[in-house]
Amino acid sequence: EAKPTHNTNTKVVTGLESIAPLISTVEETPEQITTTVQGTIPSWINGNFLRNGPGKFEFGNTHYNHWFDGMAMLHQFKIQKGQVTYMSRFLQSDTYKKNSERDRIMMSEFGTLAMPDPCKNFFQRFLSRFEMIDCWHKTCPVTSVYQVDWSKFIAVNGATAHPHYDPDGTAYNMGNSYGSKGALYNIIKVPPEKTGSNDTLQGAKVLCSIVPANKSHPSYYHSFAMSENYVIFIEQPIKMDLLKIVTCKIRGKALNKGIYWDPNQETVFHLVDKHTGEVIPMKYYTKAFSTFHQINAFEEDGLLMLDICCADGGQAISNYLIQNLRKSGEALDEIYNTTDRTFPRRFVLPLNVTRDTPTGQNLNTRPSSSATCIKISAGKVLCQHEDLHGDELYEYGGLEFPQINYSKFNTRPYRYFYGCGFRHMVGDSLLKVDLTDKILKVWHQKGFYPSEPVFVPLPDAVEEDDGVILSVVLTVSQDKGNFLLVLDAKTFEELGRANVPVNMTYGFHGTFSASA
Numbered sequence: 001e002a003k004p005t006h007n008t009n010t011k012v013v014t015g016l017e018s019i020a021p022l023i024s025t026v027e028e029t030p031e032q033i034t035t036t037v038q039g040t041i042p043s044w045i046n047g048n049f050l051r052n053g054p055g056k057f058e059f060g061n062t063h064y065n066h067w068f069d070g071m072a073m074l075h076q077f078k079i080q081k082g083q084v085t086y087m088s089r090f091l092q093s094d095t096y097k098k099n100s101e102r103d104r105i106m107m108s109e110f111g112t113l114a115m116p117d118p119c120k121n122f123f124q125r126f127l128s129r130f131e132m133i134d135c136w137h138k139t140c141p142v143t144s145v146y147q148v149d150w151s152k153f154i155a156v157n158g159a160t161a162h163p164h165y166d167p168d169g170t171a172y173n174m175g176n177s178y179g180s181k182g183a184l185y186n187i188i189k190v191p192p193e194k195t196g197s198n199d200t201l202q203g204a205k206v207l208c209s210i211v212p213a214n215k216s217h218p219s220y221y222h223s224f225a226m227s228e229n230y231v232i233f234i235e236q237p238i239k240m241d242l243l244k245i246v247t248c249k250i251r252g253k254a255l256n257k258g259i260y261w262d263p264n265q266e267t268v269f270h271l272v273d274k275h276t277g278e279v280i281p282m283k284y285y286t287k288a289f290s291t292f293h294q295i296n297a298f299e300e301d302g303l304l305m306l307d308i309c310c311a312d313g314g315q316a317i318s319n320y321l322i323q324n325l326r327k328s329g330e331a332l333d334e335i336y337n338t339t340d341r342t343f344p345r346r347f348v349l350p351l352n353v354t355r356d357t358p359t360g361q362n363l364n365t366r367p368s369s370s371a372t373c374i375k376i377s378a379g380k381v382l383c384q385h386e387d388l389h390g391d392e393l394y395e396y397g398g399l400e401f402p403q404i405n406y407s408k409f410n411t412r413p414y415r416y417f418y419g420c421g422f423r424h425m426v427g428d429s430l431l432k433v434d435l436t437d438k439i440l441k442v443w444h445q446k447g448f449y450p451s452e453p454v455f456v457p458l459p460d461a462v463e464e465d466d467g468v469i470l471s472v473v474l475t476v477s478q479d480k481g482n483f484l485l486v487l488d489a490k491t492f493e494e495l496g497r498a499n500v501p502v503n504m505t506y507g508f509h510g511t512f513s514a515s516a
Contacts, residue, residue, distance in 0.1 A: 010341045010394060016424055018328035021476045022449060022506040023067065025056045029502050032078065032085040039496030041082045041486050042468065044459055047514040049077040049470050049484070051451065053507020055090060057322060060103040066256060067320045069109035071096050075472070075507065077484050077498070080515075084484060084498035110256050159188065161509060162223035162293070164231075164410070168192055172207070172231055172274070174224050182215025183242065187224075187231050187272050207231070208277040210270050216242050220259060220317075225294040227304055228411045230280075231272040232297055237265040237288045238314045261314030263288045269306065269349060269383070284349050284373070286383045290314035295344060295388075295402040295417050296410060301365065304349040307388060309402055309419070311340035325425055336425055341398035344388040344417070344433065348373050353381060388417075390438040396421030396429055401452035401509075405464050408457065416465050418453040418489075426506045427451060430471055430485075432492050441492035443485075447477045454510045455489060465489045470512060473497075474504055 054070020057063055064070055072091040077084055090096055095107040159175040166172075169192030177184050189207040210233060212218040217239040225232040244258035269284040295307040319339045327335060348371040350363040355378065357363070362372045363381070371386040393399060399419040404410065415435050420427025421442070429444035430453050443450070450471040457467040469487040482504050483497040 010397070012337050013397075013423060014330075014333050016332050016336055017447065017476065018326075018332060019424065019426060019449065019476055019506070020326040020328070021503070022426060022474055023054075023057070023322055023325045024505065025058055025070075026073070026503050026505055028055075028073070028090060029086060029088045032087045033501070035084045035086055035484070035498035035500050037082065037084065037496055037498050039486075039494060041079065041084065041496040041498065043082045045079045045456060045468065045486070046081075047079060047512055049079060049454065049510060049512050051075040051077075051472055051507050051510040052091075053451075053505055053509075055088070055505050056096075059099040059105050062105040063322075064105065064109060065254060065321055065323070066110045067322055067325060070322075070505070071099070073505070073507075075504070077470075077472075086484075086498075086500045086502070088502075088504075110254075160221070160223050163190075164224075164226040166274075172224075172226060174221065174233065176218065177209070178242070183212055183218040183240075184215075185210040185212060185218065185221075185233060185235075187233070187277075189274075207274070208272050208279055210235075210272070210279055213265075213268065214239070218242070222292040223294055225297040225306055225308065226274075226411060227297040227299050227306075229274055229299065230297075230304065231274055232294075232304070232306055233270040233272070234291055234294075234308070235268040235270060236290055236314070237262045237267060238290055238317065239265075256317065259317060261290070263313070269347070271304070271349070271351075281379055282353050282381060283379055284347070284381045284383050286347060286385065288312075288314070290316065290340070292316075292342075293400065293402055296404050296412075296414055298412050298414070299351065300413060302350065302352050303364065303366065304351055305413075306347045306349060307417075308345060308347070309342045309400055310345050310385070311342045311398075313340035316340055316342075320425075332425075339425065341394075341422065342400045343393065343398050344402065344419075345385040346371055346388050347383050347385050349383065350375075350381060388435060388438070389433060390440075392438075392440050393421075393431075393433075396431060396440070396442065396444075397423035399431055399433070401427065403453055403455055405455050405457055405467070408461075409464060414464060416489075418455060418469060420450060420452060424449065430469065430487065430492075432465075432469075432489070443487055443492055443494070445473075447475055449474045449476075449506060450485065451507055452510055453487075454512050456512045456514075463490075468495065470510070472504070472507065472510070474506055479503070 055073025056071040075088045098106045159173045163171045163173040171190040173188045186209050187207040191203040219235045220238040241258045266285045271280040289310040291308050291310050293309050297306045324335045348364045359375045364373050372384045374382050376382050402419040404417045418432050421429035421431050426449050430450045432441040450473045453469045453471045467489045469489050471485045473485045475481040480501045483499045485497050486495045
């Protein structure tokens with residue numbers, strides 16, 4: 001049933017352009033093709049910009065129902081000396097191979113019931129849905145596309161597409177494990193890669209396991225946060241009904257029917273010490289919200305600042321069915337207006353809470369911060385966020401796909417983050433937020449849909465925003481009118497664009513790897 005979004009500041013939108021072509025199957029471009037550059041692409045950018053997202057939604061006369069289900073397509077933009085080449089391939093996953101062999105959907109996915117297959121590999125697929133090419137490799141040419149099978153290394157199903165890295169190369173990720181007693185959330189630690197070793201997961205171990213509030217209804221998560229000393233897991237009220245999911249085949253129901261939003265449950269922040277693997281006994285609670293992506297987290301003066309993109313509702317997953325995204329006219333407007341907007345927020349978590357810490361008073365000592373954190377019992381702190389934006393962001397439909405200058409400022413105090421504005425079901429603007437005054441810098445052109453902005457630092461950068469933003473921009477109004485956009489990260493002015501003469505689908509995530 002259609003309900004308006006919770007946030008009273010969000011605008012009801014009408015007259016949205018149909019974006020069906022951006023959610024339609026496209027062909028691979030397996031050989032590198034040249035692009036036409038307009039303006040200037042700085043010659044110091046030297047490397048591969050890799051992107052992923054769904055690129056195929058049908059096999060034969062069977063089709064997928066959910067946007068997250070489309071077969072992953074990997075895109076490579078090779079940037080050298082001011083020139084750009086493009087190529088794309090489908091990820092050769094088991095699902096893709098099996099579906100291709102039979103020219104029909106053989107494997108169950110998130111929103112699609114595939115007969116005659118059981119849902120046994122559902123968790124694997126769903127929890128690694130947005131997998132970057134091989135997100136543990138810093139670099140990887142599109143030609144050697146393969147998936148990492150976690151279960152060979154650790155008894156964990158799937159892993160998020162958003163690992164975090166320490167400066168020394170140690171990687172952290174999360175995955176679930178399932179046993180007779182239900183689910184566990186596992187934090188995984190992978191030591192830095194040994195030179196010359198092909199085994200990227202060598203030495204991977206489960207740092208710790210967290211027991212879900214309800215073991216048979218664990219929370220869905222897409223990513224997690226990390227500060228200098230802690231991994232922060234956000235247990236949100238998007239729940240997975242394991243019994244429903246495991247029996248979906250028998251009941252003839254699609255898998256996402258086993259995933260639901262429970263607004264009566266609070267969201268819980270769990271802190272894990274990265275060095276000892278200890279789960280901190282103190283739990284931090286806040287009102288129900290849903291999140292896909294974190295912005296940053298850092299520690300200062302005994303407090304942990306946790307910056308995340310949050311929505312007050314949890315309906316987004318169910319609204320992103322392919323049939324909804326392909327709607328047009330008033331039906332499309334209604335889908336948009338009933339999808340929760342996402343906004344950047346900061347939670348402040350006090351780290352040194354002891355038995356002697358008084359209850360009932362705000363423990364946030366930061367003078368410039370309006371967030372609150374109040375100890376209400378021996379093991380519980382209640383947190384209320386502060387907004388990391390001004391009213392201007394409501395005009396742009398909120399912000400998702402956040403990115404920062406990760407290599408220099410992840411886990412540290414920082415000033416800027418970037419993201420997509422959402423005045424449509426996909427991003428329709430690029431935004432830069434300055435945390436000192438919450439003022440926005442904006443790139444927007446009507447009828448163009450930019451993807452996640454990726455920050456690439458200048459080789460000899462002095463300031464946090466010395467560098468460029470890369471984003472793939474799509475349009476439905478002109479055939480093959482897509483391009484790679486390069487913005488000056490400081491001014492947000494366009495430096496150049498590389499026009500790509502192929503049709504693409506709207507994708508999720510990207511990463512830039514500099515050439516040696």
